[in-house]
Amino acid sequence: MLRSLNSHEEQDTDHQHNPSHGLSSPAHHMRQLLISCAELISQSDLASARRMVSLLFTRSSPDGDSTERLVQQFTIALSMRLNAHNFIPTDSGAVQSSYLSLNQITPFIRFSHLTANQAILEAVEGHSSIHIIDFDTMQGVQWPPLMQAIAERSDPSNPPSIRITGTGHDMETLRRTGDRLQKFACSLGINFHFHPLQIPHDTSPSAAAVLRLLPSSIAILPDEVLAVNCVLYLHKLLSDDSRNVRLFLRTIKAMNPKVVTVAEREGNHNHPIFLQRFIEALDYYTAVFESLDATLPPASKERHDVEQIWLGKEIANIVAAEGEERMERHERFESWMEIMRSSGFSNLPLSPFALSQAKLLLRLHYPSVGYQLRLLHDSFFLGWMNKPLFSVSSWY
Structure with a gap:
């Protein structure tokens, strides 16, 4: 049974997911050096912190073991904070490529998509006209399996109609995604439309910017059943309080969706105190890097790109950014449960079939014994060893 650790427990049990991390291990020593550097920054002893960053750079490597690679990414993030650089300019093509690699080499995204899709599939059972609002669509990799599942259960003489409203900051990426999904839908004989x-992407996808577009920009037809997909999205709407995201969710609730699917990282990276947020993030990404180390060969280019580009971007934003620049404001499931309920939603239990399907995904594609799938609060948690890393839930 999973349990939520409070901030003190988290610090005291940070290495429980890897028993090899003894108190005198190199990994524990490097962790303490990183925390010491973060403490110096929090105390405004910037000169000492810069000396510590220089030391940490000499002990890290993008090609070393999981500890050396993790230390490099956190040291880069600390250096950015010291130098007031809140982002790393990255080629958008490289970011998209690293996201696709993340989707392939780790189970976390596929697990989130698969479980959310099953919840949507079960919620829209018996309806032939389906509208999905997908927040932060990116390449749309979630949707071909769902479209195929809907096509397979439909009467060929009465093909289903699927409409996806996909949101994002880059219109060209959205159009390319829509074109790919349109071609796939055509091959299945589905009536499909992508909107x-x-x-707007000023500094962050604030709830206010989204609310200016909802619901006036989204038409819900009388015969359509609505599903709303928020996979790794809601945390981006959080600011220093949760009022904006609650307003967003109440607006969604007023659109009367049949189901709202939510997937989030299972970590408290939105703590207002920098040092606490740093320690939480360090514990979280230690488990992520260890899972990559255990499941991929040392020379894996895909792993290198995921760690350096995608995960590095997340870590940098959590550690280096503040205010509106800080978008990776992950919260634990208990926080999301309270936010969803206070916004008018009730939990929609994920089905036993969804659980079997998720277990099959892990067994067939990610056979490492380190991945653990748990059921709690009618929702699913996927983690590494004893460390929950992602949660998926559905609501109505």
Whole structure:
């Protein structure tokens, strides 16, 4: 049974997911050096912190073991904070490529998509006209399996109609995604329409910017059943309080969706105190890097790109950014449960079939014994060893 650790427990049990991390291990020593550097920054002893960053760079490597690679990414993030650089300019093509690699080499994204899709499939049972609002669509990799599942259960003489409203910041990416999904739908004989909805990207996808577009920009037809998909999205709407995301969710609730699917990282990276947020993130990404180390060969280019580009971007934002620049505001499931309930939603239990399906995904594609799938609060948690890392839930 999973349990939520409070901040003190988290610090005291940070290495429980890897028993090899003894108190005198190199990994524990490097962890303490990183925390010491973060403490110096929090105390405004910037000169000492810069000396510590220089030391940490000499002890890290993008090609070393999981500890050396993790230390490099956190040291880069600390250096950015010291130098007031809150982001790393990265080629958008490289970011998209690293996301696709993340989707392939780790189970976390596929698990989130698979479980959310099953919840949507079960919720829209008996309806032939389906509208999905997908927040932060990106390449749309979630949707071909769902479209195929809907096509397989439909009467060929009465093909289903699927409409996806996909949101994002880049209209060209959305159009390309829509074109790919349209071609796939055509091959299945599905009546399909993709509506790209561009959300302004000033500093962050604030709830206010989204609310200016909802619901006026989204038409819900009388015969359509609505599903709303928020996979790794809601945390981006959090600011220093949760009022904006609650307003967003109440607006979604007023659209009367049959189901709302939510997937989030299972970590408290939105703590207002920098040092606490740093320690939480360090514990979380230690488990992620260890899972990559255990499941991929040392020379894996895909792993290198995921760690350096995608995960590095997340870590940098959590550690280096503040205010509106800080978008990776992950919260634990208990926080999301309270937010969803206070916004008018009730938990929709994920089905036993969804659980069997998720277990099959892990067994067939990610056979490492380190991945653990748990059921709690009618929702699923996927983690590494004893450390829950992602949660998926559905609501109505």
